[in-house]
Structure formats: C-alpha cells, structure tokens
Amino acid sequence: MTETTAPAPDVAAPRPFLLVQTRPEEDAAAAEAESVRRLGGYDDATLRVLRLDRRVLDAEGEAHAGAVDWEAELADVAGVILPGSPFTGSDPEESKSDLQVAVEAELGRLMALVLARQTPFLGCCYGVGTLGRAAGGVVDTTYRELPGPIDVALTSEGLRDPLLEGMPAEFAAYVGHKEAVRELPPGAALLATGQACPVQMFRVGEHLYATQFHPELDQAGLLERLEIYADHGYFAAHEADDMFAAIRAREAPIPPRILERFRAIYG
Numbered sequence: 001m002t003e004t005t006a007p008a009p010d011v012a013a014p015r016p017f018l019l020v021q022t023r024p025e026e027d028a029a030a031a032e033a034e035s036v037r038r039l040g041g042y043d044d045a046t047l048r049v050l051r052l053d054r055r056v057l058d059a060e061g062e063a064h065a066g067a068v069d070w071e072a073e074l075a076d077v078a079g080v081i082l083p084g085s086p087f088t089g090s091d092p093e094e095s096k097s098d099l100q101v102a103v104e105a106e107l108g109r110l111m112a113l114v115l116a117r118q119t120p121f122l123g124c125c126y127g128v129g130t131l132g133r134a135a136g137g138v139v140d141t142t143y144r145e146l147p148g149p150i151d152v153a154l155t156s157e158g159l160r161d162p163l164l165e166g167m168p169a170e171f172a173a174y175v176g177h178k179e180a181v182r183e184l185p186p187g188a189a190l191l192a193t194g195q196a197c198p199v200q201m202f203r204v205g206e207h208l209y210a211t212q213f214h215p216e217l218d219q220a221g222l223l224e225r226l227e228i229y230a231d232h233g234y235f236a237a238h239e240a241d242d243m244f245a246a247i248r249a250r251e252a253p254i255p256p257r258i259l260e261r262f263r264a265i266y267g
Contacts, residue, residue, distance in 0.1 A: 070113050
C-alpha cells in the first residue's frame with residue numbers, strides 16, 4: 001500500500017500594511033522604511049512602500065495631484081502607516097513648493113477614504129497633522145517642540161486602549177516638530193499627553209491613531225534624521241550641541257511597541 005500525504009491546507013497570505021512616505025530625500029526615505037520594518041517587526045510581505053513624493057511627479061518632473069488611485073491602493077491592505085515628513089501643513093500656502101501642495105492634496109484624498117472606511121491608520125508626527133486636519137481638528141505652530149526626548153503620559157483612555165496594551169503609564173519618547181494639534185477633532189479620544197505639547201496621541205473612531213512622538217525612530221535613527229534635516233528649521237545652530245547631547249543621554253525603547261501592536265492587531 002502506498003502512503004499518501006494529505007495536501008497542506010491553504011494559508012492565506014497576510015495582507016500588507018501600506019507605508020506612505022513623503023520624504024523626497026533618498027537617504028531619509030530609505031532609513032525611514034528600514035526603521036519601520038526593524039522596530040515594528042515588518043518584512044517585505046507585510047509592508048508595502050508607496051513613495052508619494054515620486055508618485056505625484058509626471059514624466060517632466062512636474063508635481064500634480066490626482067496621480068494615485070487610492071481605491072486600488074487600499075483594496076488589499078491591513079492598514080496605513082504615515083510617518084514623518086519635511087513638510088509642515090500649516091506653512092503659508094504661498095511658501096509651499098508644488099511638490100508639497102501635490103503631496104498634501106493626495107493625502108487629503110487618502111484620508112477621505114480612510115475616514116469613510118475606518119481603515120486602520122497609524123500616523124506618526126506628520127500623521128498627527130494629517131489625521132487631525134482631515135477629522136476636523138485644529139493644527140498650528142502653538143506647540144512646537146525641539147527635537148529630543150520628552151516624557152509622555154497615557155491618559156485614562158490611553159491606559160484602556162488596545163493599541164497601548166502593556167505599555168507603562170509614563171515613558172520616554174522622541175519628538176521634533178514645528179506644528180501640532182491645538183484642538184482635537186470632534187469626538188476624538190486623547191490617549192497621551194506631554195508637558196510642552198498637550199496632544200501626544202489620539203484616536204479617531206476605533207481604528208485611526210496618530211502620535212506626535214516617533215514610534216518609528218530609535219536613538220540612532222533620530223540622530224541620523226537630524227543630520228539630514230539640519231537646515232530645515234527644526235533647530236537653530238546654537239541649539240544643536242545641547243540638543244544632540246540630550247538625545248544621546250536618553251534612549252526611548254517603549255514607543256516602537258506601538259508599531260508592533262498595530263501589526264499584531266490589524267495584520
């Protein structure tokens with residue numbers, strides 16, 4: 001009698017997460033994607049990268065909105081991750097480059113779908129302003145923070161949120177931003193606060209999250225990022241030495257757990 005082996009059951013491939021990047025700098029974009037994969041436990045099968053800064057450019061290198069079919073991009077994804085950016089949404093419109101204007105218009109189209117469908121979303125730093133504006137909040141330069149480590153405290157709502165399960169009530173995190181949420185969107189849940197910037201994390205609906213701090217950066221990643229963006233107005237020359245010393249003096253190992261939990265819950 002010949003023995004036969006039962007066929008292995010079909011195992012559905014995991015749905016990928018969509019990492020939407022807006023950084024035109026090649027070194028910064030590559031480092032960012034690598035950091036999200038490493039700190040969040042993603043791989044090529046679970047993270048698909050969309051370079052929005054490239055997708056809005058035509059053959060002549062001119063930037064135009066309307067280039068991305070977001071219906072198709074979101075059709076098979078488990079969620080969307082939008083990390084940081086050199087762009088600041090609250091800059092005067094006349095000061096924005098054509099690339100920034102096109103990127104922001106595309107993000108507006110993306111967020112309209114995300115909000116309508118309640119597609120799981122995790123915005124990091126730039127993602128705070130993107131989700132905050134799209135959901136009806138007020139984002140401006142009132143609560144700017146210099147790059148470096150800060151103390152973040154979870155609210156009572158944050159302590160109950162599944163994405164923050166197992167995290168301590170207070171932890172160190174890295175920030176660095178020119179704008180922040182001044183008024184939360186209607187109905188949003190405040191999940192984490194900080195001393196200089198009151199809105200450090202919030203949730204819209206059940207599945208849309210944004211952090212003002214950077215869960216996608218570790219100490220080495222932040223130092224590298226600041227070298228790349230030394231001339232982008234995040235800090236003045238006279239602030240650099242103290243700022244870099246403060247970053248090197250304090251690590252922030254807790255925030256990357258948010259990336260891991262986002263993958264574990266929605267993947």
